[in-house]
């Protein structure tokens with residue numbers, strides 16, 4: 001531990017997510033290429049390209065969004081204390097506003113279906129946002145390959161998207177550009193782990209003084225009718241989800257128009273087909289959900305919470321173990337654990353035994369979970385998290401944890417009841433969020449606490465070894 005605290009790694013540990021922008025300023029002059037090696041291009045965006053890159057120190061693969069624009073035009077020394085306190089500068093270009101917005105919002109998000117931000121850099125011409133990589137590409141490409149999706153696959157996908165939207169709306173954030181190009185697959189062809197990306201046009205509202213959104217942003221064919229009128233709310237995201245879901249099931253859009261005028265005419269009438277022969281085999285609960293999401297009147301449209309808790313997503317008997325994970329690359333032992341349910345019990349046991357009484361230890365643990373956990377390990381615990389998050393709001397409430405202990409590890413339920421609030425407080429130590437720290441646990445904190453302690457320690461040790469060998473290499477080269 002001394003090694004870590006005294007060495008290079010501690011500097012990284014202390015860079016909290018909220019300070020990513022400050023980190024960006026501090027690193028001004030230190031080129032991203034010192035930390036990452038660029039590899040192949042992953043996608044093209046409106047303001048720049050996204051590349052795969054490899055972290056030099058750890059060999060980890062990441063994605064980096066490169067934009068030909070700088071966040072800070074002048075090199076003032078005083079960095080903002082907190083990314084959330086950043087003021088928009090008048091002279092900023094549209095691209096730099098979008099970038100700032102994207103970083104500011106991503107830094108607040110911690111959900112299994114939101115692409116995670118790692119850090120950001122700036123040089124004389126570009127800003128770089130380093131993100132978790134999704135190697136499976138865009139949902140859009142998968143839709144072109146597959147054509148129609150089965151109802152089970154639609155349920156699998158849409159529950160994740162809606163869980164993300166429910167989480168965002170609870171945080172007073174609307175995405176405003178939901179479409180299959182911005183939904184990424186973690187692994188090729190695998191629908192069990194998707195990530196929502198591209199928060200450039202997302203918006204956060206003030207709950208004490210909520211004003212309608214005015215900007216006409218998003219992608220025409222996925223835009224809710226009220227967006228065209230210039231006065232709308234977060235319900236625009238539900239509409240986009242409805243359009244996406246319709247397209248997944250039929251390969252067609254519910255409302256089509258070559259231009260804005262014809263599309264708006266269709267939207268004013270508000271009729272879409274659910275009766276033709278291709279819809280005859282689609283079950284009524286699914287049609288009911290589509291109707292609820294594609295209500296032209298936003299007041300009558302389902303909320304994200306109502307949508308994710310709709311009967312369509314509850315088709316599976318609640319007692320069934322629905323751990324949903326790509327099993328193709330799993331080791332035999334892991335597969336047995338997943339299939340027998342032992343994996344959930346193991347995670348709940350680790351969670352109960354989690355012990356870290358200081359903020360420093362917690363920040364080291366959370367650094368290691370976010371930076372060094374392998375994708376395979378992360379995917380397994382993520383699938384447990386999703387299984388336990390029954391109401392799909394992207395956090396585990398005390399009640400959900402209690403129910404999980406009763407269901408999957410009844411012999412531990414008493415101990416959890418005893419430790420419950422204190423345990424949650426400890427796991428959440430240092431979290432900066434409104435409300436009590438013993439009400440719920442967020443995604444990354446659950447992952448941190450549910451990881452096997454021994455596995456965490458092994459990774460720490462390996463990383464320290466790697467770090468010292470890297471510094472030796474650079475000294476000798």
Ligand SMILES: Nc1ncnc2c1ncn2[C@@H]1O[C@H](COP(=O)(O)OP(=O)(O)O)[C@@H](O)[C@H]1O
Nearest residue numbers: 042043044045046047050063132133134181198
């Ligand atoms: N984390 C990521 N992992 C893999 N590919 C990504 C990642 N982020 C973005 N991409 C690819 O780059 C494209 C553009 O990124 P996006 O954030 O949507 O930028 P823009 O705001 O310009 O549309 C995406 O549609 C996707 O193909």
Ligand SMILES: [Mg+2]
Nearest residue numbers: 045181182198
């Ligand atoms: Mg995009």
